[in-house]
Amino acid sequence: MTALPAGFLLTPPSHKLVGRVAPPGSKSITNRALLLAALANGTSHLSGALKSKDTVLMAAALRQMGVTVDEPDATSFVVTSTGTLLSPDAPLFLGNAGTATRFLTAAVATVNGTVIVDGDEEMRVRPIGPLVTALQSLGIDATSPTGCPPVTIVGTGSFGQGRVEIDGGLSSQYVSALLMAAPLGEGPIEIALTGRDIGARGYVDLTLSAMRSFGAVVEQVDAGTWLVQPTGYQAADLLIEPDASAATYLWGAQALTGGRIDLGVDADAFTQPDAAAQALIAQFPDMPAVIDGSQMQDAVPTLAVLAAFNNHPVRFVGIANLRVKETDRIRAVANELNRILPGLGTEEGDDLLVASDPALAEKLAGRNSRVKIETYHDHRIAMSFALAGLRLENIVILDPACTGKTYPGYWDMLAGLGVELTAVD
Incomplete structure (x- = not known):
């Protein structure tokens, strides 16, 4: 996809996401x-x-x-x-x-x-x-x-x-x-x-x-x-090895849909610190109640979106540095979680608390209004919140082109796994 629209509406897939995807280089x-x-x-x-x-x-x-x-x-x-x-x-x-x-x-x-x-x-x-x-x-x-x-x-x-x-x-x-x-x-x-x-x-x-x-x-x-x-x-x-931060979206998509996505490389083969997120994602929907994100900062938005569907709330600590990334990612993630459901994300100092609800998809089923996710020109906000669209109806990711910062083929990858993307102007 070369010319991307103003937004993408994701339709939750009715099937498990299964396939082989080679993440881009680190x-x-x-x-x-x-x-x-x-x-x-x-x-x-x-x-x-x-x-x-x-x-x-x-x-x-x-x-x-x-x-x-x-x-x-x-x-x-x-x-x-x-x-x-x-x-x-x-x-x-x-x-x-x-x-x-x-x-x-x-x-x-x-x-x-x-x-x-x-x-x-x-x-x-x-x-x-x-x-x-x-x-x-x-x-x-x-x-x-x-x-x-x-x-x-x-x-x-x-x-x-x-x-x-x-x-x-x-x-x-x-x-x-x-x-x-x-x-x-x-x-x-x-x-x-x-x-x-x-x-x-x-x-x-x-x-x-x-x-x-x-x-x-x-x-x-x-x-x-x-x-x-x-x-x-x-x-x-x-x-150059594949990008571990990009791999977190694939591990997240696999977890949310109960699928199996072969990355062509084992998680323990990565030397990048964000690969540590795989062990936490593997525990979904029982991820820990407290997650220290200090040494896997770029994976925190992915983990936070998964936490919305976890069996119990998750507090992210050690993430103060996320405030000086491409955007203030603590605030951005909290804002967009609350756009999905008020109270879903809370900033407490420099911690992020996600009020998890394993029945979130059922509670929001049938909601007719679209939820337009603001991405703040931040590729990681766009890619992580696209995962919410694998479970929830009417999720629209604005400015999808911002993923070109690190993963130009992200939307092609989702489409290749069978996720329906509808252009929104």
């Missing part, structure tokens, strides 16, 4: 690999990659800085670089791609010249201050008047050396950004967390694994400190 790994390949000397082949709005924006920014990024097929990038990023002739526009924005803000400090890292209106209210402060402590000329993009970096061709401290409480992406740029330092760089909290530590592990694939030497000094050697990077070939 966005998190693809954007890490693209950047590392651009910082490496030589030609790297990235296969199994995700082609979506976020990764397309990353590739375009790298091309602006003199990197050759070819796309021989729908799931591959071939990246050729000297290992040095050149000063672009215009600001880097990264839409609302958090990974690309945070990662490049650090990496472009290695450019010999001025670089402006910018995004759309949503990105311009997403905090980046802790990363800018950390860069400044390394002697890098980085400024962000609002604490959000745009960020202006005046690079000198190196990433400095010494010790840098970072508050990773808002986002692990700040930590990953520093780690990936550190091998381009003048000497060893020690990166230390200023507190115990970090957005999602599993994503830092993804970063370290990707860095080592391209030749980086990183030592974990303790639970919150890493020592990175100034090795630079060398080109590598990398097979």
Whole structure:
């Protein structure tokens, strides 16, 4: 589906969803690999990659800085670089791609010249201050008047050396950004967390694994400190695993319909932290009464929609960081659950309480008015609430095109499993 309508009305399927679906490649790994390949000397082949709005924006920014990024097929990038990023002739526009924005803000400090890292209106209210402060402590000329993009970096061709401290409480992406740029330092760089909290530590592990694939030497000094050697990077070939966040929608669809969807990969084969959601989804409709979403943040909207049909209420804790994603996801999920049925979702501080009702579908059966789900330009709200339409009548997902950020084929996937989608203008 190339041109998508203003909304999709979902008809709950009368059959179990059964079939085989290959999730797209991991966005998190693809954007890490693209950047590392651009910082490496030589030609790297990235296969199994995700082609979506976020990764397309990353590739375009790298091309602006003199990197050759070819796309021989729908799931591959071939990246050729000297290992040095050149000063672009215009600001880097990264839409609302958090990974690309945070990662490049650090990496472009290695450019010999001025670089402006910018995004759309949503990105311009997403905090980046802790990363800018950390860069400044390394002697890098980085400024962000609002604490959000745009960020202006005046690079000198190196990433400095010494010790840098970072508050990773808002986002692990700040930590990953520093780690990936550190091998381009003048000497060893020690990166230390200023507190115990970090957005999602599993994503830092993804970063370290990707860095080592391209030749980086990183030592974990303790639970919150890493020592990175100034090795630079060398080109590598990398097979990118499927996206675990995308897999949560398939696991959720399977659970809600009693079906069986073969992803072609076992849940325990994923290295991405969101794969931990599968063990919780497998317990549906008896998911735990309390779910700590701190280490699987992108899976929380999926789990919250399933929780609406659980046998007992579910409280989501450890999810404060969801307030600074593409939208305030705690508020968005609560709002849209309440659009389905008032009182279904409640914000309690930074917790989300879902007042589960296993008979929800029966109680709402025969309701003639359509429930138009506002998606806030957020792909995860659109994809997770589409799962509600597998059980409930008259669910309309507005702005379905926003799923192109990470899963361009999402609606084709549902249609391929036999879900009826009706265009709504």
